[in-house]
Amino acid sequence: MLQPIIHHLKDYLLLLFCSATFCVQAQHVGTNPTISLKEEVEWVKPIDWSRFEAEVTPSPQQILMGKILLNANKYALTTWWEKRGFSGISIDDYLDLGGVSEHKIRPVAAEAEALAASLQMGLYDGTFTGVSKQEAEAKTVQMIRSLVHTHLANKPGGWGEKWQSALWAGYTSFAAWMMWPKLDEQTRLETLAMITTECAWIMDDKELPGIKTYRDLNGEIISPGDTGGEENAWDSLILTVACAMMPESPEYDERINKVIWLTLNALARPSDLESRKWYNGKPLHEWLVGTNLNEDGTVVNHHFIHPDYMTSPFEFNPIKYFWLADQSIPTALKFNIDKVFSAFADLRFGPGEKLTGGQVKDPGGTIFKEGSGDIFYPLGTDWGKGRRMNFSMFNSIAASFTNDSDMRMRALDWELKQGQVVLDMQSRFEDGHTYLDAKEDSYASREEWVADKAMTAYIIETLKLVSEPKFTNKGF
Template sequence: MTSSPRLSRRHLLGASAVLGAASALGLPASARGAGGGAAGAVVPVDRGPLRRYRARDAAGRRIRAILAGSARYLIGPWYAATYRTYLPDGYIDLRGTDERAIRLPAMAAVAATTALATGVYDPRDLSAANAAVRTRNLVRTLAARHLASNDDPATRWGNGWQTALWAYYTALAGWLFWDELDDRERGHLAAMTAWEADRLTTGDDVHLVGTSGHQLYERRRDGTAVTPGDSKAEEDNWSAAVLSLAEAMMPGHPHAPAWARRNVELLLAAAACPADLTGDETVNGIELSTWLQGTNIADDGTLDNHHILHPLYMVAFDQSLYEGFVYGLAGRSAPRAALHNITRVYSALVDKPFPVPGGTAKTIYQPGSGEIHYPEGNDWGTHFPFYFGNFDLLVSLTAQDTGIDPAAARWERLHNEEQLRLMARFDDGRTYGASGENTYYGREHRIGAMAGQAFLTLCVARNGRLRFT
């Protein structure tokens, strides 16, 4: 494997740099202020844990292999087939502003930056130097096209239902690749991150943003369904993600305390269950029974989405657990709220029986197997072992499987060995073949983003820096 590009810690991005970059673009005052604040500064990622972890343990070898293959495919064949020209302003043509145009390259950037920064990158088809050029193209273009630094309605993105997640992926990749970016690109990245984080601080204990529109809960306190069959858990925790990253990257920013508070609120809302509404638990200063105004999961740890009980959305709490590495890279502890009710959800995956025809019952996790039982079906396809193996790893590393048998580490092996078997079918690092295996158009990118974040969590954990308080 090649060594990673050198990323020093000497650079800090102050508010003046952000404002200067925006001013040079002639942006309106509202956009120019998005990344600023007198104390605003991006502190480069602490790369010590990334350099020290060698992935010699069994779980590490599996995640390393998944990341290496996925990054090789995404920054190699996928990039080459997707981005063929530069536009007159020097950026690559993203060919749109929707999820396919923005989220997919942002997820690819997470895989590639992680692989390059940790030395996991496999250069057999494309050198690390050329991979770094392509990766920088993704990061700098995505950040520049965000509306915080872009007033062209034809190319700008942001301020949408899912754009906090896209900004999180882009910002994470940029934070890992900080030394590869120039001052203007860093300004775009900081402005984008702060803008999307600020938008989320406008919500309250009922609404995600503002005082209307998307709500935090599927069900109100009295049990009335706001969005029947559609938990808001995933939306809440992907929104929390950009808040955590903004605060970890820019701890001196004047808005950092508001980002930290809102992050905790969204994490708790994401995993809220009926028992929380009548209990006496206080987490990170929030009294659950008083602040929570609804629920997203059942007391037995299950949740529904797309009008079915949906295991794929149960493991979407991976986004909450990733906060451990985000804060760990900044040398800090993540909020305890990120772990709220994770054990409850994991127990439902491992231990809860669901009736099947013939009068018997099956658990979602199948004993001694990498197969998954979907009690009410799966409308996304047939093959998702890494979605579960990734969650197993995170649960194991955060010790959220206490009292659950078999333990999460055993399930991680079963599910990720199945993932590696899928990848072994191809020689370019990809996971999927027939479309029915996973019908999401960003299926390879989703694997890459999960693998990158799983490996970063391992790096932090194996260096004793995965902490929650």
């Protein structure tokens, strides 16, 4: 007789603890201590997926990105799920993520958002992956539940408020937003607690004196060998998702201005410091505290000119979130896309030429190759020469948001050619993963990295078929 009573008592105490936790959290939401998480739930505007139900003629780019993403989904639900040790865990339990560091959290968040996008946009095919849609949805929700539950906003000693955690929280929040109708109340509240905590941390510049820039306002290099472009961009991600997800939040204006500020500083060149071109309420030079690109559009990271990091700020570009939410998009978020594209497509590197980090390798030339999916790394690379998904994704973004018709056509062609390299790599393996080994890409979470980039490109290519992005240059 005592066993049922003890069981119910445990449930009651757990509920009481959760309620107390959320009451405490409610006193520390963002910069406004009077806002409760219960109120924030009411501000969430779920994504309207109905526009993706219409019959449209797919583009070659959408078809290709869909194939790559489905392969990534297949791998995530089979081999990857097993390797992570998730297969023995009941679907109703929290997953054991194994720790709080980058490769314990980021890859799970990346797979969750990649699956969520595939499921909600009508791409997912259980016949292809070998996993039913119902099971795929359950596993996606389980990943989301586990990620938000183990964030330090919800669990003492959890992950968060460190280095790259705003990016991981951004991935997780995006997955949660896409799957919002499938989430229980506790997971929704824990998601908002995570968002609130990470947003407040970024609004406070991570408790640092300021954001990172490669050069200061005087043009002096103050972060040798290490651009702040990607870091500023990934820091903006959690704010972006919060804004797109909760457009009626009283913190919207403060957050969107921070997104604009971080984006412009991530992609500014030295000459931009003098620019009086208007971006969302004030001239460009008034937004900037330094610069992160070289004047020619290249980027220095890991102490050399690094093509992979030229794409990084665009991997976290905010445009797709606002477009998906059918909201107006700040014009500033298109900043310098054409300059970086030109550095990839037209900037020629002469063999033996001295650059930051070394001498240009043979045979020289441009980074992108006309009529080819090949990539030339002028000074070599430390990740591996098998990377293509970041470049294909960049070209999807460049083609979508440029006003230059010639640039658009070239970018669309390279998107296909570089994307085909990815698909060909995936075709080598039955489970759909991309890389043979670390020689092709040494990044520990390389497969999940592909899933994230494929998701971004697929979302953009699909949105192009059903709507036009709406840009605004107003101030907030």
